[in-house]
Amino acid sequence: MKIVILGGTGFVGRHLSRHLTEQGHQVTAQGRSAFKDLDHLTQLIDNQDVVIQLAGANIGERWNEAYKRELYDSRIATSELLQKALAKANTPPERILAASAIGIYPQRPCGQPLDERCTDVDPGFLGHLGQAWEAANAQLTPAPLIMRFGVVLGLDGGALAKMLPAFRLGGGGPVAGGQQCFSWIHIDDLVAAISWALGQPTLSGAINFCAPEPLTQAAFGRTLAHALGRPFWLPMPEVALKILFGEGAQVLTHSSCVVPTRLTELGFKFTYPNATSAIKHLVSRA
Template sequence: MKIVILGGTGFVGKHLAKHLSQQGHQVTAQGRSAFKDLDHLTQLIDEQDVVIQLAGANIGERWNEAYKKELYDSRITTSGLLKKALEKANQPPQRILAASAIGIYPQRPCGQPLDEQCTDIDPGFLGHLGQAWEMANAQLSPTPLIMRFGVVLGLDGGALAKMLPAFRLGGGGPVAGGQQCFSWIHIDDLVAAISWAINHPELQGPINMCAPQPLTQAEFGRALAHALGRPFWLPMPEFALKMLFGEGAQVLTHSSCVVPSRLTELGFQFKYADAKSALSQLVRRA
């Protein structure tokens, strides 16, 4: 198939483009330049079989009011422009897959999982951002599959890449008490799940793209420290997180107990279903 990935030059996009290309698809990966004007975006998506919308500023940065606006505009404004491009295209795509995130769900401790049947929205910024993003993408035609990503684990981007230096030096420890639930997915499983979803054109609505075994942040940290052969002892209190990330600290303190019910019920097979196997494989690859 002919596939264009918008936001395809970031961490997930690069892995996805490589994976889909290896499967024989004709892949075009575009960064934010895809949205420089309506005509350019229309040309990119015209005569494509599938559009994958991943565009959005990195959530894992220090937030202030200006950056919160960027988080919003880089998601909602780009989806609005995509809507116009789809309407203008001579031969629009047959499928759209659009990214979202599990931060849209209300916070829950581990042991109280939520899945796609939950329609409640978290009252914080992450929930409102996710809701606005999904509402913007719901206006696209054809109706997109909404991919709600968990924390994506890989060596060249995302949360794990930021955690590894401290853990390698023996400075790992619980973050803000460590009891918040952590829903994650190995980058290889994520790109495999997206590829799998492309081959299931009947899929619509939200689908959780996270591993089936969420765990507490402290349990995750211990698994990472064990994989590296390092101690797990140095706590990072919440006030220190807020000094580093401002309001963005809530990305690390948000407790998400989310499971991929639709993926598992429809037969998708995870290669890394538990954090121990995922982290061991990534550390060996490093």
């Protein structure tokens, strides 16, 4: 297929572009420059079989009011421009896959999982951002498959890449008490799941792209420390997180117990279904 990935130069986009190219697809990966104007975006998507919309500023940064606006605009404004480009294209794509995130779900402790049947939205900023993002994508034609990503684990981007330096130095420990639930996915499983979804032309609605075994942040940290042969002892209190990340600290304190019911029921097989296997594989490559 001819596939254009918008937001294709970021962490997930780089891996996905390489994977789909290896699968024999003709892939065009574009960063933020794809959205410089309507005509440019229209030319990019015209005569493509699939558009994969991944565009969005990094959620794991320090937030202030200006950055919160960037988080919003880089998701909602880009999807609104994509809607106009789709309407203008001579030969628009037959399918659209659009990213979202599990932060849209209400917070739950581990042991109380939520899946795609949940229609409630978290009342905080992450929930409202996800709701607005998905509402913007719902206006696209054809109707997109909504991919709700968990925390993506890889060595060259995302949360794990930020955690590894401190853990290697023996500075790992529970964050804000460590009892918040952590729903994640190995980058290899994520790109494999997206590739698998491309082969399921009747898929629609929202699907959770996260591993089937969420765990507490403390349990995840202990698993990582053990894999590195380092101690797990230095706590990071919530007040310190707020000093470092401002309101963005909620990304680390948000408790997401989310499972991929639709993926598993439809037959997708995870290579790394639990944190031990995922971390062992990643650390062995570090």
